[in-house]
Amino acid sequence: MTPARDEYDVAVIGAGPAGLAAAALTAKAGLSTLLLDENQGPGGQVWRAITTTPVQDKTLLGKDYWAGKELVEDLRKSGAEILQGATVWSLDRNLEIGISVGGGACLIKAKRVIIATGALERPFPIPGWTLPGVMTAGAAQTVLKSSGLLPEGRTVIAGQGPLLWLLSAQILRMGGKIDLVLDTTDKRNYRRALPHAAAFITSPYFLKGLAMMREVRRKTRVVSGVTSLVASGEGHVESLSFEAKGKKTTVPVDVLLLHQGVVPNVNLAMSAGVKHHWDDIQLCWAPELDGKAETSVPGVHIAGDGAGIGGALAAVARGRVVARAAIDALKPDAGASLPSAADLKTAVAKAEKGRLFLDLLFRPTKQFRIPSDDTIVCRCEEVTAQDIRDSVAVGATGPNQLKAYRRAGMGPCQGRLCGLTVTELMAEARSKTPEEIGYYRLRAPVKPIMLSELARLPKTDEATKAVVR
Amino acid sequence: MITRADAIIVGGGIHGCSTALHLCLRGLRPVLIEKDYAGRHASGVNAGGVRQLARHIAEIPLSIRSMDIWENIGDLLDDDCDFDNHGQVLVAENEEELDACRDRVAELNRHGFTHEELISAAELRRLVPAVAETCPGGIVSRRDGVANPARTTTAFRRKAGRLGATVREGVAATNIRQENGLWRVDAGGETFEAPILVNAAGAWAGRIAADLGEPVPMKAVAPMLMITSRVPDFIKPVVILRGRKLSFKQFRNGTVLIGGGHLGTPYPETNETVLDWAKLHESAETVFALFAVMRNATIVRAWAGIEARMEDDLPVVSRSSKHEGLYHQFGFSLHGFQLGPGTGAVMAEMITTGKTNTPINDLAIDRFTGRSAV
Numbered sequence: 001m002t003p004a005r006d007e008y009d010v011a012v013i014g015a016g017p018a019g020l021a022a023a024a025l026t027a028k029a030g031l032s033t034l035l036l037d038e039n040q041g042p043g044g045q046v047w048r049a050i051t052t053t054p055v056q057d058k059t060l061l062g063k064d065y066w067a068g069k070e071l072v073e074d075l076r077k078s079g080a081e082i083l084q085g086a087t088v089w090s091l092d093r094n095l096e097i098g099i100s101v102g103g104g105a106c107l108i109k110a111k112r113v114i115i116a117t118g119a120l121e122r123p124f125p126i127p128g129w130t131l132p133g134v135m136t137a138g139a140a141q142t143v144l145k146s147s148g149l150l151p152e153g154r155t156v157i158a159g160q161g162p163l164l165w166l167l168s169a170q171i172l173r174m175g176g177k178i179d180l181v182l183d184t185t186d187k188r189n190y191r192r193a194l195p196h197a198a199a200f201i202t203s204p205y206f207l208k209g210l211a212m213m214r215e216v217r218r219k220t221r222v223v224s225g226v227t228s229l230v231a232s233g234e235g236h237v238e239s240l241s242f243e244a245k246g247k248k249t250t251v252p253v254d255v256l257l258l259h260q261g262v263v264p265n266v267n268l269a270m271s272a273g274v275k276h277h278w279d280d281i282q283l284c285w286a287p288e289l290d291g292k293a294e295t296s297v298p299g300v301h302i303a304g305d306g307a308g309i310g311g312a313l314a315a316v317a318r319g320r321v322v323a324r325a326a327i328d329a330l331k332p333d334a335g336a337s338l339p340s341a342a343d344l345k346t347a348v349a350k351a352e353k354g355r356l357f358l359d360l361l362f363r364p365t366k367q368f369r370i371p372s373d374d375t376i377v378c379r380c381e382e383v384t385a386q387d388i389r390d391s392v393a394v395g396a397t398g399p400n401q402l403k404a405y406r407r408a409g410m411g412p413c414q415g416r417l418c419g420l421t422v423t424e425l426m427a428e429a430r431s432k433t434p435e436e437i438g439y440y441r442l443r444a445p446v447k448p449i450m451l452s453e454l455a456r457l458p459k460t461d462e463a464t465k466a467v468v469r
Numbered sequence: 470m471i472t473r474a475d476a477i478i479v480g481g482g483i484h485g486c487s488t489a490l491h492l493c494l495r496g497l498r499p500v501l502i503e504k505d506y507a508g509r510h511a512s513g514v515n516a517g518g519v520r521q522l523a524r525h526i527a528e529i530p531l532s533i534r535s536m537d538i539w540e541n542i543g544d545l546l547d548d549d550c551d552f553d554n555h556g557q558v559l560v561a562e563n564e565e566e567l568d569a570c571r572d573r574v575a576e577l578n579r580h581g582f583t584h585e586e587l588i589s590a591a592e593l594r595r596l597v598p599a600v601a602e603t604c605p606g607g608i609v610s611r612r613d614g615v616a617n618p619a620r621t622t623t624a625f626r627r628k629a630g631r632l633g634a635t636v637r638e639g640v641a642a643t644n645i646r647q648e649n650g651l652w653r654v655d656a657g658g659e660t661f662e663a664p665i666l667v668n669a670a671g672a673w674a675g676r677i678a679a680d681l682g683e684p685v686p687m688k689a690v691a692p693m694l695m696i697t698s699r700v701p702d703f704i705k706p707v708v709i710l711r712g713r714k715l716s717f718k719q720f721r722n723g724t725v726l727i728g729g730g731h732l733g734t735p736y737p738e739t740n741e742t743v744l745d746w747a748k749l750h751e752s753a754e755t756v757f758a759l760f761a762v763m764r765n766a767t768i769v770r771a772w773a774g775i776e777a778r779m780e781d782d783l784p785v786v787s788r789s790s791k792h793e794g795l796y797h798q799f800g801f802s803l804h805g806f807q808l809g810p811g812t813g814a815v816m817a818e819m820i821t822t823g824k825t826n827t828p829i830n831d832l833a834i835d836r837f838t839g840r841s842a843v
């Protein structure tokens with residue numbers, strides 16, 4: 001299956017909450033809309049496998065999960081063209097999009113592009129994090145949702161953030177076993193977050209979050225105030241040492257799930273030339289956006305967690321704001337029957353309520369973001385924290401020079417697993433801000449494509465002309 | 470306050486860095502000013518081809534001088550720059566192309582150059598077993614090879630710094646002027662002055678030359694490259710097809726670099742480039758058709774660098790035709806990486822002794838600006 005046309009009014013990239021909401025709205029307004037998503041079904045990460053999951057007992061994955069179904073149905077009725085299993089590997093300032101789908105590649109154009117590629121888990125570079133048996137909570141959740149499989153053996157979940165508790169609750173409800181939950185939330189964060197608690201208490205996340213934490217604490221052992229984590233083992237993780245309240249403990253472990261929050265997935269936007277800045281509260285890069293979530297590249301908008309972490313409800317609301325902006329630009333008449341831009345913005349504000357509280361509470365501590373000594377930072381090229389400090393000492397000033405010194409970030413993950421760590425580590429080593437240090441310069445293809453696919457790229461009329469010229 | 474130096478070099482590509490280093494070796498204290506960081510542009514992102522093969526006769530002497538330095542690059546820079554010399558091979562895909570190769574080698578021989586050798590189908594197959602059975606031969610330049618461009622440029626910059634060059638990165642040279650017989654340049658909050666100014670500003674050099682009264686037909690271009698995932702070892706030398714826009718090489722780690730001169734769009738003002746996938750598709754199509762081992766490879770990354778291209782595809786390596794103490798070193802037209810070490814040596818020689826034994830007359834700026842008084 002390939003896109004039906006060469007050109008669309010709107011191309012939406014990513015079928016998570018933001019993308020689903022945006023595509024449904026632009027299509028309903030009569031704009032030719034293409035929704036592209038690399039997964040086999042819609043839903044993104046929160047609603048992964050929403051149309052196919054074998055876990056059909058609704059209490060297990062929870063009400064918030066099943067809320068996704070309605071949006072998917074809404075989208076299907078909207079007239080948008082939906083391409084699943086379609087990987088976008090390139091986007092440029094001319095709004096040309098490179099797509100791989102069904103073993104072939106093609107280029108299409110759009111008048112507006114909405115990037116809704118969501119979030120990635122923040123790297124969690126502790127000693128031993130590259131051992132087999134250590135994985136991210138997000139990866140475990142993907143398996144759980146799409147195939148109903150649970151971690152096997154002695155399982156420890158370590159880190160912080162809403163997803164940590166959600167995953168723990170889901171595993172336990174499904175009859176899985178968790179031996180230990182290690183909470184790395186910095187005690188001082190409670191004090192910092194407290195002034196913003198009022199907004200959070202009235203947000204929809206408050207009661208749910210509280211209930212979930214209680215549920216997990218009831219069913220398994222939770223240690224809070226964890227200040228250090230070291231995984232070790234020969235060829236596979238065998239034990240985990242941790243420190244809490246000055247006390248060191250070592251436990252045997254077969255599966256270690258790590259998570260310390262999510263950050264915007266910036267790769268596609270950055271490779272298209274979208275300007276980003278360092279967000280000092282969320283400790284990550286975020287795109288520079290105007291009131292319509294339009295980026296520094298005209299015609300390219302970003303919605304959802306890719307615009308700064310806001311969660312699923314905010315993503316839906318932001319998706320609609322962006323859709324409205326695209327409609328106003330391309331087909332202003334169609335806007336009359338839609339919710340007003342002001343109402344849509346109010347909905348965003350409501351959904352984002354309490355976010356600052358969560359950001360401050362779950363702001364990961366330095367020792368879990370900026371590793372020391374021989375801890376591996378770049379997994380693809382096996383570059384350690386010490387290697388990076390050594391490169392700084394001999395003159396590397398930023399992540400892009402590190403490529404020349406150490407090949408860091410040049411592997412297949414294109415910096416997704418090390419980029420933030422490298423920026424923060426170099427900033428610390430050079431006594432600069434992350435903003436001054438910058439990020440890897442990202443290049444297309446943002447996801448590898450087969451040489452054979454590129455070789456068979458169909459020639460559009462325009463491309464043929466360009467070559468002849 | 471104005472800081473005095475022996476020479477000011479604008480541009481920290483391989484050319485500016487090499488000239489800085491060679492001036493240090495001759496006892497001068499230059500200052501090198503780079504608006505981004507050394508190797509940020511063409512010099513750090515090129516294909517790394519260290520090639521004498523298939524060069525215009527006018528630049529062969531410079532290329533040969535460079536090659537002598539490349540072969541001992543580790544001694545000069547205390548860094549081997551990942552330099553490998555498995556040769557470069559030009560492949561003729563049919564008899565007509567082979568005839569052209571034969572004429573080319575004969576012409577070089579008439580000029581006294583012997584680095585290019587005509588090879589038979591059998592020798593071609595020995596050097597490049599993966600090449601199609603039907604290819605009747607080609608040319609080899611056996612001393613050629615590849616190096617890691619970012620690492621090399623950085624190594625030049627570091628060694629120049631160690632030998633006493635002042636290096637300023639992240640600040641542009643602005644307000645370039647001649648006052649009281651000295652060149653003055655602002656860089657960030659600082660001002661430098663020196664009797665010598667070297668314009669090694671790559672794709673931005675044409676503007677600098679024009680502002681100083683020497684306009685030249687140069688434009689910024691954006692040659693593109695792609696690199697694949699690792700594939701089994703199948704090729705040692707760099708391979709260039711005579712009849713198509715394709716060159717490629719396999720690195721020690723198994724990845725394959727595919728290039729050949731297809732151009733994207735440069736935006737020199739913002740340091741950006743936009744790739745042209747329709748043209749990269751052509752390269753992929755050719756590789757796919759010619760090399761079965763590449764068929765399951767994936768493209769991991771593609772990029773373009775911003776490079777200066779002269780109308781006649783030859784660089785400008787000369788003193789100014791207008792101003793005392795001004796030197797130009799730019800316009801390398803997609804093949805200046807290999808020339809970096811030698812050109813720096815020649816520039817330093819010209820600057821300190823007033824002449825050079827390496828013939829570079831055909832590369833002078835006055836081929837565009839006309840001869841004049843200096």
Ligand SMILES: Cc1cc2nc3c(=O)[nH]c(=O)nc-3n(C[C@H](O)[C@H](O)[C@H](O)COP(=O)(O)OP(=O)(O)OC[C@H]3O[C@@H](n4cnc5c(N)ncnc54)[C@H](O)[C@@H]3O)c2cc1C
Nearest residue numbers: 480482484504512515516518642671774801804805806807
């Ligand atoms: C994709 C690609 C592949 C290539 N492959 C090969 C190859 O295989 N073999 C080969 O021999 N050549 C190759 N080349 C060509 C080669 O890279 C260039 O010819 C060479 O690097 C030019 O070096 P340079 O120092 O003149 O320019 P640059 O490397 O561009 O350096 C010029 C520097 O000047 C700086 N600058 C500009 N204006 C100012 C200012 N006002 N103040 C301060 N700094 C300034 C710029 O930021 C830049 O860093 C390739 C080029 C590209 C782009």
